[in-house]
Amino acid sequence: MKYILVTGGVISGVGKGVIASSFGTIIKSCGIEVTSIKIDPYINLDAGTFSPYEHGEVYVLSDGGEVDLDLGNYERFLDITLHRDNNITTGKIYQNVIDRERRGDYLGKTVQVVPHITNEIQDWVERVAQIPVSDNGKTPEVCIIELGGTIGDIESMAFVEAFRQFQFRVKRDNICVAHVSLVPQPRSTGEHKTKPTQSSVRELRGLGLSPDIIVCRSEKPFGQSVKDKISNFCHVNPEQIISIPDLSSIYEVPVFMEHHSMIEYLNERLNLGVQSFDQSRQNMRKWRKLVERIYHLKYDVCVAIVGKYTGLEDAYASLIKSLKHAGNHLGYKVQTQFIEASNLEKDKLLTDPVSYHEAWRQLCKSECIIVPGGFGKRGVEGKIEACRWCRENGKPFLGICLGFQTAVIEFARNVANLEGAHSTECVESTQHPVIIDMPEHNTGMMGGTMRLGKRTTIFKKDYETKIRQLYGGESQIEERHRHRFEVNPEYIDTLEKLGLRFVGVDVEKERMEILELDNHPYYVAVQFHPEYLSRPMAPSPPFVGLILAAKEKLKSYLAKGLKLSPQPQSDYTDSDDDLDNLTGKLTINDLDSSSAYSSSSVL
Structure with a gap:
């Protein structure tokens, strides 16, 4: 060795x-x-x-x-x-x-x-x-x-x-x-x-x-x-x-x-x-x-990240890298715009109207939106508002972990009319607990007690969806998880009848893993963290779909069997002399x- x-x-x-x-x-x-x-x-x-x-x-x-x-x-x-x-x-x-x-x-x-x-x-x-x-x-x-x-x-x-x-x-x-x-x-x-x-x-x-x-x-x-x-x-x-x-x-x-x-x-x-x-x-x-x-990327794509920890970019290191992997693969230079989730909340309009209006301006200007994971109740209402705006305005959206859960909460409140629907992480006594904790992963200890690591997600056979096509039509996939809360099974039928399709579940078919909306350019949310398995040469499918939807090319990409349109040839010769100029x-x-x-x- x-x-x-x-x-x-x-x-x-x-x-x-x-x-x-x-x-x-x-x-x-x-x-x-x-x-x-x-x-x-x-x-x-x-x-x-x-x-x-x-x-x-x-x-x-x-x-x-x-x-x-x-x-x-x-x-x-x-x-x-x-x-x-x-x-x-x-x-x-x-x-x-x-x-x-x-x-x-x-x-x-x-x-x-x-x-x-x-x-x-x-x-x-x-x-x-x-x-x-x-x-x-x-x-x-x-x-x-x-x-x-x-x-x-x-x-x-x-x-x-x-x-x-x-x-x-x-x-x-x-x-x-x-x-x-x-x-x-x-x-x-x-x-x-x-x-x-x-x-x-x-x-x-x-x-x-x-x-x-x-x-x-x-x-x-x-x-x-x-x-x-x-x-x-x-x-x-x-x-x-x-x-x-x-x-x-x-x-x-x-x-x-x-x-x-x-x-x-x-x-x-x-x-x-x-x-x-x-x-x-x-x-x-x-x-x-x-x-x-990367040197010859000609076109930009603006992605808004509605997060809780926007003060430190490293808090979303894998997320940013995954976006760049997908952008490099598709030929787009990814421009990320961080939006503090709490600035989207209505209470902010009274206390800090400048930050409120600036946050919404940035959200509206973006071409697609990611609502990533996080813990605690701070900023959750802002994430819910971002989910609602994407759903109602046809804006390409990807929810991850807590973003998946806030998408469920938003749909339950505003489509299923379950007033006060929430997660027990934020409001333990909520009237409609559409998101609940997993008892076996809540031992009272803080470290290493969540649902962690690679788990299998199975696509439901009766659903043909964009996200499944992006994964190459596979019947099941493996992705890494890090969460302690899940969708309450008691509300699944109600939500699905109104159009919120849970297209991916765990192997026991008890936990919801992926949701997707019909009649929307791209409204996908996942309980797992796809950013952990993204690679420079093999970008993660949910991020590829998000950027393609932002550029209105997703439908064509799926129709062609996940093939990209021909890219114009550059004058790069791959010679040693070119490497002498690799300073940016x-x-x-x-x-x-x-x-x-x-x-x-x-x-």
């Missing part, structure tokens, strides 16, 4: 997540099986109880693991299926050690950070690195490990010490350390400053880890002189320093790294055994074509989805 440890310096949110994923992408292009591990130094057992404002979205894995959203990057880039143990936290490590101590596994010894905690970390990494993550069931050959936060954080010291020891356990030829650092360019001087990187590398070396690769993040590219300076002070050859400036898309990063001969260095450093890179070049062609397609404008935070480790993260 070969390991690549990715550490970060200067600031958090500098790009470790995407860069770690890109290492895996270029290695996998050589036909080598790759897996990934994300280490989060917080004491929480998992990310499930985090506020979206604290840490961004909670990414859900197929086995129900609630993990850091960087694992979403790994799955999307590498097209693999990770497991809950691929996310290590301080809480998990300490819980395991304490459980073992209670069982007497340490034979009465004093349990300490060194060696017991550090050994547990090493054992965990070695064990998880062996777990197959691809459909072929093969054991991975390379494991990419991202250490969250920045070098010097007190909470990550045990992990740094563990990997100092780990490099001797697995031998030098089997582990490579890549350090990702920010190289700022102050406007006052206009030159790139290497001192922060020097200090960061010095601290890393002082802790016993010497970087083999230094990945320098900067707003603009810098020249050889800056590399030479970093090389002199950081004891790394200039050839092992790669400058990654702000790019136009995160999917450009693996192409950029491959073009700068990173796979050749890794092959030599880790003895990967790659004899020819022709196959790698061929496999990377799909990424180059994706980047080329992407912010540093866009390169990394994790920005909650340090209060110094301001970019």
Whole structure:
């Protein structure tokens, strides 16, 4: 087993997540099986109880693991299926050690950070690195490990010490350390400053880890002189320093790294055994074509996201990426407009009329609308109003999780005339509880007690619907869930008789999973989260349908058997020379989805 440890310096949110994923992408292009591990130094057992404002979205894995959203990057880039143990936290490590101590596994010894905690970390990494993550069931050959936060954080010291020891356990030829650092360019001087990187590398070396690769993040590219300076002070050859400036898309990063001969260095450093890179070049062609397609998007589509956590874009990271996957596939540049759900509520008209009218103006201007998931009663009435406006005005609509539930509530109130219909999550004593909690998933504990992970949804045979056609006419699909409330079975017949068709159900046919309205361009809502399984090369069907409906092309797309109209040919030649110009404008935070480790993260 070969390991690549990715550490970060200067600031958090500098790009470790995407860069770690890109290492895996270029290695996998050589036909080598790759897996990934994300280490989060917080004491929480998992990310499930985090506020979206604290840490961004909670990414859900197929086995129900609630993990850091960087694992979403790994799955999307590498097209693999990770497991809950691929996310290590301080809480998990300490819980395991304490459980073992209670069982007497340490034979009465004093349990300490060194060696017991550090050994547990090493054992965990070695064990998880062996777990197959691809459909072929093969054991991975390379494991990419991202250490969250920045070098010097007190909470990550045990992990740094563990990997100092780990490099001797697995031998030098089997582990490579890549350090990702920010190289700022102050406007006052206009030159790139290497001192922060020097200090960061010095601290890393002082802790016993010497970087083999230094990945320098900067707003603009810098020249050889800056590399030479970093090389002199950081004891790394200039050839092992790669400058990654702000790019136009995160999917450009693996192409950029491959073009700068990173796979050749890794092959030599880790003895990967790659004899020819022709196959790698061929496999990377799909990424180059994706980047080329993104560069040549000519038309925009405006999507409004009516959410509860609009103050932090990372709260909807997978949702935004899924929209872009679909837009790239269809030839549209997705422009997202966040609308705070509570600003659509009538009470807001009295307290803050400017925000109220601005929110409705943005909603009306958009070409299609998404009402995503969330928890709690804040903003729910605003989501209900958005559902109603889409239903009454023929606006393409996609509801997800809570968006599915608010669509049901809205229909029950305004079509079925069930006055005061609501969810028991918001109003326990509601007269018409059309949304109720699932008793087996309400144990009184907050973490890990919801209906989580991949579940099967069955399409009803007597319904031929747009959403089923978008899924290729399949009789059943598998998608990931994260919810604690469901549609009350007592109201299903009443709602369906009035036209709210529940076209997808769970395997027991007790829980409603998908709804769709007739006589509407696109009014679809799903209880699951389709964004978790969307991939850059394989966009999620509900998002594809939403964008096509916004452009009034859905009917044609379905009639042609899910085939797109021919796209005009570009002048892109897919040559190496084209890759030299792959520099656009992407912010540093866009390169990394994790920005909650340090209060110094301001970019």
